[in-house]
Amino acid sequence: MIDLSLITDGGVGWLDASGPASHLVLSTRIRLARNLSEHVFQGRNSETEREEILSAVEEVARGTDLLRQATKFRLDRLDRIDRQLLHERHLVSKELAGLDADGRVRSGATLLVQDRIGVMVNEEDHLRIQGLHSGFALDAAYAEADRLDTELGQRLAFAFHSEFGYLTSCPTNVGTGLRASVLIHLPGLVLTKEISKVLQGLAQVGLTFRGLYGEGSEVVGNFFQLSNQTTLGSSEHELLDHLGKMVRQVMDYEEQARQVLLRDAPAIIEDKVWRAYGLLRYARSLSFEEAMNLLSGVRLGVGVGLIPDVAIYMLNKLLVYTQPAHLAVAEGVAPDEADLPIRRARFVRKVLESEVGRRG
Amino acid sequence: MLCDQCHEREGVIHLTQIVNEQVTTRHLCERCAAEEGVESPGSLPKTPLGTFLAAMGKGPTEATPAPRTSETCARCGGSLKDFHESGRLGCPECWRAFEAPLRDLLRRLHGSTHHVGERYMDMVAVPAGERIRAADLREQLRLAVETENFELAAELRDRLRVLE
Numbered sequence: 080m081i082d083l084s085l086i087t088d089g090g091v092g093w094l095d096a097s098g099p100a101s102h103l104v105l106s107t108r109i110r111l112a113r114n115l116s117e118h119v120f121q122g123r124n125s126e127t128e129r130e131e132i133l134s135a136v137e138e139v140a141r142g143t144d145l146l147r148q149a150t151k152f153r154l155d156r157l158d159r160i161d162r163q164l165l166h167e168r169h170l171v172s173k174e175l176a177g178l179d180a181d182g183r184v185r186s187g188a189t190l191l192v193q194d195r196i197g198v199m200v201n202e203e204d205h206l207r208i209q210g211l212h213s214g215f216a217l218d219a220a221y222a223e224a225d226r227l228d229t230e231l232g233q234r235l236a237f238a239f240h241s242e243f244g245y246l247t248s249c250p251t252n253v254g255t256g257l258r259a260s261v262l263i264h265l266p267g268l269v270l271t272k273e274i275s276k277v278l279q280g281l282a283q284v285g286l287t288f289r290g291l292y293g294e295g296s297e298v299v300g301n302f303f304q305l306s307n308q309t310t311l312g313s314s315e316h317e318l319l320d321h322l323g324k325m326v327r328q329v330m331d332y333e334e335q336a337r338q339v340l341l342r343d344a345p346a347i348i349e350d351k352v353w354r355a356y357g358l359l360r361y362a363r364s365l366s367f368e369e370a371m372n373l374l375s376g377v378r379l380g381v382g383v384g385l386i387p388d389v390a391i392y393m394l395n396k397l398l399v400y401t402q403p404a405h406l407a408v409a410e411g412v413a414p415d416e417a418d419l420p421i422r423r424a425r426f427v428r429k430v431l432e433s434e435v436g437r438r439g
Numbered sequence: 440m441l442c443d444q445c446h447e448r449e450g451v452i453h454l455t456q457i458v459n460e461q462v463t464t465r466h467l468c469e470r471c472a473a474e475e476g477v478e479s480p481g482s483l484p485k486t487p488l489g490t491f492l493a494a495m496g497k498g499p500t501e502a503t504p505a506p507r508t509s510e511t512c513a514r515c516g517g518s519l520k521d522f523h524e525s526g527r528l529g530c531p532e533c534w535r536a537f538e539a540p541l542r543d544l545l546r547r548l549h550g551s552t553h554h555v556g557e558r559y560m561d562m563v564a565v566p567a568g569e570r571i572r573a574a575d576l577r578e579q580l581r582l583a584v585e586t587e588n589f590e591l592a593a594e595l596r597d598r599l600r601v602l603e
Binding site: 118119257297318 | 534579
């Protein structure tokens, strides 16, 4: 079993709801794709080469300010449950964790992480520098990732082309190698059925959306990850500005949608959010999806001031700790245990009871 | 992933819908999607890489193969066919070996072929980097003129002027 306490905040500092606009935005993620010029890309390299890449990156990383004390997780030497745990904390991609359909972990797949910043080694690209911040914090998250990129780039030879920019294994990432994403909660737009229009609008301005866990994941609990689609032809700051502007606009739309709901259907909304709270508080069995949807309802209730005395931080924590691997580890059972929904409901009840108790 | 409708063919179109106030994503094959009146991926703003790759093979670049595009990458042995199949390039050198077709693809993917963000060379050695860049641009300009891509040639000439 891995010891997540080795990482500051256990790597879940991003959900402490301390960041800007955290009533709507859970987290901001920045990732920069980089490759070493003297090595072939991941799809064609050998086990030996991946080890060489890992040694080179780790050695240089240990000399940087940001990753001097980094905790190292070799995914290829971890049990599935531990890899799943890291994935559920948004610290590694599904691919690096070997949780894709084929279920194999690539040799050399490694995460180096310290506080809010880390680097995935031997992902689709040799390096995926990533920063994860609480709330809506594009500039702060980028500044940190950029600092690490600069430090690493001084001692590692990155593959760079004068016209195409940073070279990546897949052409969708070439240029800046930057993917910035904002994980945002949009129940108002979903309830007012405005969400498709908003998402279509975003696609037209070069942005894309994904689910809670990034690429290839489904939308659960009305959480959408909004990110830039293109990586080439605009500077890093232009990409961030554009995404930031659009996210602010989506936040405005969401606030407006909530006002419309409260104005036109106050009784329905009040019933809906308290029903969600009641189910979470008293249900005896909860699937992960159901828990996510109910938490979304309660979060909306807290957001519009209908449900007092429930902290966003606690809802964020429930979001992470009711996921299969987290729950299974906490309960000391296997993640495919048949009575996991019963254990999940008990866990949620306990947390909500203590919250109510604490607040009297 | 199989089509949610017929459960026979590959689901290549990912359709996000709102049903009972919940957003759901359905995966449909092209035929079932067409039957439901969903537009084909080519006309959707969010187009998967696969379509671009498919279009690449049919585009004008294949009818008039760009000169100097080697069949396989000298460094890793990867070919354009490998790239079409996997969507991944083999090594940094592939970007140079398949420069012309990749440029077309990038134009469609990103609406641009020119990186304007942070430059890696700047961090290491600016003058050397600029020298390499100018030499590179001159080579690209020569290729552009050779392939009668005058629009690109004009753009490259402008950029060289700025640099020099």
